[in-house]
Amino acid sequence: MTTALVKGPPAVEVRRVTSTLRAVDVIRLLGCAGASIGFTAWLFVYALPLEGAIGFIVIAYLLFMILFGLLTAFDENGPTVRDRMVSVVVHSLGFLMLLALFSVVFYTVGRGLAPLGYLNFFTKDMSNAGPLDPLSRGGVLHAVAGTLIMITISLAISVPLGIMTAVFLSEFPGRYAQFVRTIVEAMTALPSIVAGLFIYATIIVFLGFNRSGFAASLAITVMMLPIIIRSADVVLRLVPGNLKEAARALGASTWRTVWTVTLPTARSGLTTAVILGTARGIGETSPVLLTAGATTFLNLNPFSGPMTSLPLTTFTFVKSPELTMIARGFGTAAVLMVLVVLLFALARAIGGRGPGQLSSAQQRARTRQSRDDDYRYRARELGVPLSVARKRVARATHAIAKPAAVVSGALAAAPLAADATATEATAFMKWVRHFATEISSTIRFAITERRRPRAKPAATPRYRRGSADAAEPDNTSEDPGS
Amino acid sequence: MPTEPKTHTRVLEAELGTASDELATEVVAVVADFPRTLSAATDRPDIAFKWVARGSGTIVVSVMSLVGIFLLVQGFRAFHVAGPSFITEQSWDPNSGKFGIAAVLTGTVLVALTAIAFAFPLAIGTALYISEYSPLKIKNVLVTIVDLMAAVPSVVYGLWGVFFLSSNILPVSQWIATYLGWIPIFAVSGFDPNDPLATPTVFAASTFIAGIVVALMVAPIASSIMREVFTQAPIGEREGALALGATRWGMIRSVVLPFGRGGIIGGTMLGLGRALGETIAVYLIISPVFVIQPHILEKGANTISALIALRYNEASSFEISALMAAGLTLFLATLVVNFVASTIIARSRSGSQSD
Known part of the structure; x- marks a missing residue:
């Protein structure tokens, strides 16, 4: 048996339907609705001395519930019948509430449209308009x-x-x-x-x-x-x-x-x-x-x-x-x-969000602010004006972002430092090199980690803390600004 | 051991003038465990800030207490004149000393209870629909609509009640009076169901109609509190119930409703508090009477807030006091209902998590 199963042609896998709504439910609902409306109409016209739209709806609804319960009970067990009936009740209560609320709003707005058509309703007060005056006089x-x-x-x-x-x-x-x-x-x-x-x-x-x-x-x-x-x-x-x-x-x-x-x-x-x-x-x-x-x-x-x-x-x-x-x-x-x-x-x-949850625009603004802060710190570190630092960091980052062009990017960034003093240029190059190392090691880390998700993480990341730390004091000590 | 304890030891030895080295070390260990007195180093702006914050709290409290004290003082003047008949008297004629809240208080409670009788199923049904049944796509829209309806001014509901509901509900009132009139509360005096010429005007401006309008006002409030609690029902317990073979209703009954019981009761009571104090919608609909009207379908009703809106104008100073006494009664009723509600919400399992 088992070997036959294994060796046989692979069964075609059919995607299972996860929807909770079945065709039979829909048919049952529609059938009950039709039956209850028809039955109520018969009651109203021939059987009982009843009248009024609200009475019709109430009786039709009650009949619907009875029929629906009965019909479901033919195929399903007790808990399922109760589930279906409660589902109908909850849906109709929600619908009734929304209907009432919409009725309040649309009735008021609908009857209020007539005076809203007159411009004087918004530009005049009621001092010159009496109760018998038409809507074209007076306003609010x-x-x-x-x-x-x-x-x-x-x-x-x-x-x-x-x-x-x-x-x-x-x-x-x-x-x-x-x-x-x-x-x-x-x-x-x-x-x-x-x-x-x-x-x-x-x-x-x-x-x-x-x-x-x-x-x-x-x-x-x-x-x-x-x-x-x-x-x-x-x-x-x-x-x-x-x-x-x-x-x-x-x-x-x-x-x-x-x-x-x-x-x-x-x-x-x-x-x-x-x-x-x-x-x-x-x-x-x-x-x-x-x-x-x-x-x-x-x-x-x-x-x-x-x-x-x-x-x-x-x-x-x-x-x-x-x-x-x-x-x-x-x-x-x-x-x-x-x-x-x-x-x-x-x-x-x-509002509508909790404190600390940002919209995408706010998120972008925060990112921008954070980047500006970074430029400011770099400018202070290098002792150059903010605009220069921004330009350099932007170019250098752009070049370094492509790992293949790390070295060339650093070389390309070097001439940009021409307007600064020689020491600054060295410091800048040091920083660029440090930055490049960090970026490339991060990328390498990301790639290797993705390939081997359970690999020992200690072997892969190569942050050169030592060189970075060595570079920072150099900057400050050679900083002509301080 | 490092040098520090030694110096301490020496100091202690000097202070105590006794004890061996070991004992002193032990004493040091005990001394070192005493909690430090934490004092925040405050600067001048901080102190100023603290006092400004404290001051605004004090202003708020004093305004609020002023309202309460004023109500109490003025109200007691009226209580003093009316005596215990303030509770039992139905008419309202303060200048002759014959006034009481028996009629208006009964009316207030009846309107609020009618409102809750309609609002409770509506609110719980809507809350369950939104949190358990509605498709994900329209869920947020429904939440917004219900919250928005809670913010719609009461005068709008009043308009709808007067001009739309009053005329359309009369056949329903008549039907209830005809077939359920044997229940005392649905009885209508002067209405004979067998009289073909019976006019439905005896059903206009009744507690029933006012109650329905107030129900629509308070249902969104109650519903949004209930929905919030229902959505917090732990997902693990929901999935546990479903995995054990529960139907959706089985899951709701065994997980969501027990979890949200505090929210259901609390939300309903907050709605009740709102219904007790509602003025304008009720004032527009009812035709005021000053007798106890236990028949909710019959024309004529009254509530405390409608009484105040009706009688404040050109009232003498003592009449104002009498109204204040009535207002105080209403305030106390609302206060009790709200406090019970917030206690129930806070004590419940869902309330302790959500704060």
């Missing part, structure tokens, strides 16, 4: 301006304060920091209307100021601060400890470490935290409702006179029974949503 410029002013003031307060607090929480851990963190966590639970009520009661009722854009900004700030602090704190804690330790080991003080290592590393995450907080702040209606006082005029002064924002204007528009006002309300909501989506897209573009 006052709301756009109000939203931008309020969010700018809120950000001006909450970004420095929030990030500084987050730095405090992550860099100075202790009992007090833990206390601050607990309070901040508690405050994320503060309902936005209560934040508005607080500002209303203190600034407007207690201190006697009028409702203004500034009061609304304060209310938004009270609401946004905990959100920003909490997400910034999470991002800052993700900064790798070895980066900070490296900075401290190099002698940096705490604040230099934070300023040059922690914050730049976490920059994208911090930006995301701020932008997501901004999106929340822009969309809040209730704090603004209590503190800004609705207006139909364009008011650019946040400290006097009532102001309005996009969500608040939406709210006041749709409370009106007039159809044009409701259309304006939908238009304003669409503008607001576009603003939020833009902010969100910005947050995704900037």
Whole structure:
């Protein structure tokens, strides 16, 4: 038997299908869908006194589940039947959620398109337009301006304060920091209307100021601060400890470490935290409702006179029974949503990666910076201007990159040193030779390692540390610059 | 031995004025093991930086405590006047001293529970779909969509609820009231299913509709927390379950769901906290009533936040206090829910890894 198998012609190997979806599954699904729809239609038309699209869908879905379970049970065992049924339920729940979310967005944007077609919607305020005026009069410029002013003031307060607090929480851990963190966590639970009520009661009722854009900004700030602090704190804690330790080991003080290592590393995450907080702040209606006082005029002064924002204007528009006002309300909501989506897209573009993970552009920038540093060190070593060093290194590297032309490259590089002094030329040649040796040994190392993956690595790499070390002190001692 | 311990020995000998050489060496060994007092050499900018950081933390804490204290002080003024009837009274007329949160608190809880009843299956289904079932190509798109929906302003959901859902959901409400009306919570007073002329307007502006809208608002938040936890379920355990012959659902049930239990509960509770505090969407939909309305399908509902938005305007100083007391109750409820949620997330297996 076995010998026959070995000696026989090699069996043709068929590539196995690894897909988890089989034809019979698809056929079963389609069949059940058709059967359930047909059965429900029969029920609706002939059998039962039922009506309504939603009822049809619900009954069809239930029938589908029953039929699908039965049909699967004919061929498969219990666990498989349960798996298939759960799979259908999970898919339909996900689909239902997406459908509902799309319905929210497209219904709002769809009904908001009518006023968006008029240019005056973006350039005029509502001071000259009454509820009965057509859409060609009036606009929401006052709301756009109000939203931008309020969010700018809120950000001006909450970004420095929030990030500084987050730095405090992550860099100075202790009992007090833990206390601050607990309070901040508690405050994320503060309902936005209560934040508005607080500002209303203190600034407007207690201190006697009028409702203004500034009061609304304060209310938004009270609401946004905990959100920003909490997400910034999470991002800052993700900064790798070895980066900070490296900075401290190099002698940096705490604040230099934070300023040059922690914050730049976490920059994208911090930006995301701020932008997501901004999106929340822009969309809040209730704090603004209590503190800004609705207006139909364009008011650019946040400290006097009532102001309005996009969500608040939406709210006041749709409370009106007039159809044009409701259309304006939908238009304003669409503008607001576009603003939020833009902010969100910005947050995704900037953030979306952890600290220390670089995009390809950032990676290139880092490489460039590192190479420039190298040029600078070489220039200092050789005592020549930066541009000269750059030119030499570039040419030499280019020549040495081809292992066959190592020697010729070094020779070719030599005349370039003519403008320098003789000692510099020698030093430069020494460095070129050292560099060439390193490159060629690296290449040889790579080749041999690839050929024999399990070879003893000690035999192959030939770094001439001795000659390199000998060259370096020569450079410094003969350096005319120092 | 090297010279250093010897000098130490000599010093110690001089200090102790006693002991043989061996004993002293032992003492040195003990002395050398004492931990050094570590003091970071701080310079002036560092100290300034520390105090600036500490200061901003203090500012934040004082602002936040100010909110809390102000709410407490103002609220207690109202509590003092209303007495224990603050919990039991249904009407809201602070100027006559007859006010309480029985109606609005019940309404708030009912709206939030309705919302969670819809949001929980939606959120867990979406989270499972995205983390376990969706094709790799559209996974990131779905994640972005769900996260984006969490950032859509609540007023947009309110618009959708008022103008789209309210009219389309009435047949469903009517159907539930007709066939499930024998369950007390689905009963609708003044609705006779046998009356062919029965108008569906008794179902408008109900807790049910407000709950669905709030559910759509909180489901993305809960869903993204759950998804994050599900995707962290260890790959080794997943593969182990599959290698033992589990179906996909078997693997989910035995690995993903137990691993993500903390995230499921925590995410749902965070959603609940958000649902409790939601104002504008609810305010737009409901028609406010000041009686306890246990029938979720029937017209008329109220929540604490809608009450504040409704009554803050032209309120006297005492009415503001009363609203503050109501706001304080809402804040405390949200606070408890959020703290329980974050504790559950942090205590769970997934939470301890993810921080």
